Amino acid sequence: MSEQAPAGWYPDGQGNERYWDGSAWTEHVRTPPPVAYSPPPDPGAVAVVVATTETSESSNVLSKLGSVVKKAAADRKATKEEEAREHSERARAAGPLMTSGVFGISTIEIYEGGYVRVAEGREGNSRATDITRSTPFERLRSISFASPETEKPEAASPSSSIEGAVMQAMSGLVKGGKLLTKGTAIGLAASGVAQIAANSARKSSLVIATDRAIHTLTNQKHNGVYNVSQKEHNAVALALVEAGNAVLGIAGEPEPEVTVEAVAVAAALPATPTLSDRLRELSMLHQEGILSEDEFAAAKAKLIAGL
Template sequence: MSEQAPAGWYPDGSGSERYWDGAAWTAHVRAPQPAPPAPPTDEAANVFSKLGTAVKKAASDKKASKDEALRLHEERAVAAGRLVTSGIFGTSTIEIYEHGFVRVAPGGERYAEAEKITKKTPYERLRSIAFGVPEAERAHDTEGPGSPIEGAVMQAMSGIVRGGKLLTKGTAVGIAATGVAHLASNSARKSNLVIATDKTIHTLTNQKHNGFIQVSQKEHNAVAVALVEAGNAVLGIEPVAVAQPSISAPPDAAPPAQISVAAVAVTPSLSDRIRELSELHREGILSDDEFSAAKGKLLAGL
């Protein structure tokens, strides 16, 4: 090795590299090292630079969006004011705040327990809140024996006894556990709580899944009424005055008393009845023929 060669690693002729200290070989030996990669061309460097810039911008935009959402959430939390009331309706939890805000944790059809409000649940500005009272609350068991729904369920049950079309195992057990009359009227006891906000419209029901079928929780209807009263109060909406009906009042009788209600009862329409039958049909309780026969009976009553 020339004495002019700078210090460094050089092939020693034996397949290895030995360190030259600038004056003599040392005892330090290593395996041959790969050649360093060639520096990128101007075009490749430009592509990598743009890619890196795009990645950094995407990460920056994502963080900025997250920070903005957190800022708005905190602003709305302050604007909402104190919590007025909260309640569980079906599998959903609702909170109403004094300055016209609401938080909703909507449950699902397969939820057995109510969904909980968390610190991330958004504050939404309340626009309106209404409760649809089921007919069963106004006229107990109006879907009595002989009604299209119960008659259809009875036909489905008798089909099992005759060896006809079988229901699914879960549905059959559910019928045995709840009874045909209860199953037939359960859909009629379903009620809705509709909450409209500046973000979306929440349509909640008083039902939860008991492991076999959706079951209406009638006791939750009182919770819905209280939530409607609180919601209308923070919105500044006065309760609707409704006259107490009188079947046969004498000519000289006093005017009917006025009562305040938070929500007007909604009479289920024909489409509601057909929708109830459709739910039983979709769950496999009614066959195609039984569904068609029950729907025909409803339409015949027009």
């Protein structure tokens, strides 16, 4: 034993411990004290603890998720209840139905309390959209009708503009001074353009502004090939405007009496279609095979060049 070792009990090499007094071994010998034994952890108990922890965490996640789902469902229910309540309140405020009518593919109802309901038809439909129990009541702000206006004599009509573009595109196909007739392919094309252009000239619009939307409606419906203007619906629009202005209490000069003759004259007046309307009509003729690719390209170029 090193002389630097402090006094204490040390193994004597024979399974016992002998006391070292700091300078020499003494006669004191003892049996080493027993070492405290710590048994290894039970794997089953560890698994139970882990499983319990995971189950607890999973339960917390499911609980939170369930709370989110329940809140979303409650919010949806509350929103529907609020919409139903508002719908009922507006229905009571609207009062009795004053008048209703179909304009183009849309159905309009005007109520004495200054409310309207509009079932706006989708473009391309061939029949009017019906008003249902869920169609909202909207506070009427204004209602106006725009019918075709007479163009100046010196101005080119929509019909002549489109027909001229198509005829110029087809002129290179006519040889030998042959006349164009409706029986020829070119004659059919010109006739189709004239029909579409004349139909577009009879297009009218009804604009209804409310506290929720601005409804821009036309007197057209789709006949399976292209949109057809229903000039007989103009009388309906005029009656709706009169009723709408009455519930709004608009003061002014008395409106002229609406007669069948006046409606017929207004429906016959041409309107100026936009460039997109004209291009759409040419595209329709091209898709139906009335115009070839070259004819369509030439007619389109003619329209664009006239801007």
